[in-house]
Structures are given as structure tokens and as C-alpha cells.
Amino acid sequence: xxxxxxxxxxxxxxxxxxxxxxxxxxxxxxxxxxxxxxxxxxxxxxxxxxxxxxxxxxxxxxxxxxxxxxxxxxxxxxxxxxxxxxxxxxxxxxxxxxxxxxxxxxxxxxxxxxx
Amino acid sequence: xxxxxxxxxxxxxxxxxxxxxxxxxxxxxxxxxxxxxxxxxxxxxxxxxxxxxxxxxxxxxxxxxxxxxxxxxxxxxxxxxxxxxxxxxxxxxxxxxxxxxxxxxxxxxxxx
Numbered sequence: 001x002x003x004x005x006x007x008x009x010x011x012x013x014x015x016x017x018x019x020x021x022x023x024x025x026x027x028x029x030x031x032x033x034x035x036x037x038x039x040x041x042x043x044x045x046x047x048x049x050x051x052x053x054x055x056x057x058x059x060x061x062x063x064x065x066x067x068x069x070x071x072x073x074x075x076x077x078x079x080x081x082x083x084x085x086x087x088x089x090x091x092x093x094x095x096x097x098x099x100x101x102x103x104x105x106x107x108x109x110x111x112x113x114x115x
Numbered sequence: 116x117x118x119x120x121x122x123x124x125x126x127x128x129x130x131x132x133x134x135x136x137x138x139x140x141x142x143x144x145x146x147x148x149x150x151x152x153x154x155x156x157x158x159x160x161x162x163x164x165x166x167x168x169x170x171x172x173x174x175x176x177x178x179x180x181x182x183x184x185x186x187x188x189x190x191x192x193x194x195x196x197x198x199x200x201x202x203x204x205x206x207x208x209x210x211x212x213x214x215x216x217x218x219x220x221x222x223x224x225x226x227x
Binding site for chain 2 (some may be wrong): 042059097
């Protein structure tokens, strides 16, 4: 079955530690996205990528980094510079980065907690 | 800037009741509109969408009509089930824009 996988389901971060969230898709989509979800709020865009080796900052990129070395993979690193990392992180993909009616497909999410 | 406003939750209904979740948006131009659903502990799934004025999106008994004159995209279902309990997000996206703009979500609980 085609879809998006995210791992791990839960992740614990210690103070000063960088952690990496995995996102893999087998939908052959060009565009991939990372969103952050906080309780009682909508999703906010962290980073997005249209093609391999290219990515752009979203609305809340500070304290995060990404890479796009393969079309299928878009890992997100939460660095120690992100002072409030506790949230639910969602990865998404779509065939087109800019077509308005294009559906974005979401993975199951990773919940990040700070120890 | 562009924004989406949903009715505040939580919303609690009895099984077989009629559901309306209001969604209005503030935007320049004519975005595409979406409803996503999030079941507990899971990611978002597309429920329905509409890409131009007067379009009606429908899926699994849910419907929403793109109303340009009232800038609204209200979600409705005639008879809800316990399995419809989830958080519902309204969102918009413009042509040429990278991101979806989400409302804050509405938590729906259906009691048997």
C-alpha cells in the first residue's frame, strides 16, 4: 500500500540534545512538508521541499533543520535551539507544491516530549 | 493575512443527530477549501474538498459547499455515528502557495 510512514511514534528529548524524526513516502510525490501541531491549535508549517536537494523555510523554521537527499525521504531534526519542542509533528506529501486543489497526504505523526 | 476560523469546540452530540461545524475564511482571491479529520493519536486524513465557488465536496455522508458570498465552507452530516468522533480541521490553500492554512480544529464527540 502506498503511504507515508513516520518514526518513531514517540520520541523523548533531553536538554541540549538534537533529535531526528523520520518521514518516508512511497507515493512518488515530489513535494514534502513538515507541520507542527500544538494542543487546541491548527497545524503550522515548519519546512517544505519541492525536489531533491532543495527545501525552504516555512512559518516556524527556527530551531529546526531538514534534508532531502532522496525523493522518498524528508527527515526533520529538532535542534537544541528549539526551546519549546514538545508537540505533535506531522509529515505530508503531495504531487505538486503549488497547485491549490492538490491534496496533501499526511503521515501518522511523531509525538515529541522533553524529559 | 489569510485565516480560517472554525466554531469552537468541543461539540458533543448523540448518535443519529444532525451535525454542522462552521468554517469561515478571510482571504483575498479564491482559494481551494478542505476538511481534514484527525482520529485520536493519528495523522490527518482528507475528508472532502472544493476548488471553486459553489462546488460541493462530499464523502462518507459528510458535505460542505464553497460559499463565496459568505466566505464559508460549513461541514454537515445528516446522521452522525460514534465512529465520527474525531477532531475536524478546515483549511484553505491558494494556487501558487506552498502551505495549507488551518483553522484551530473542532473536537467532536458522539455519544451512543
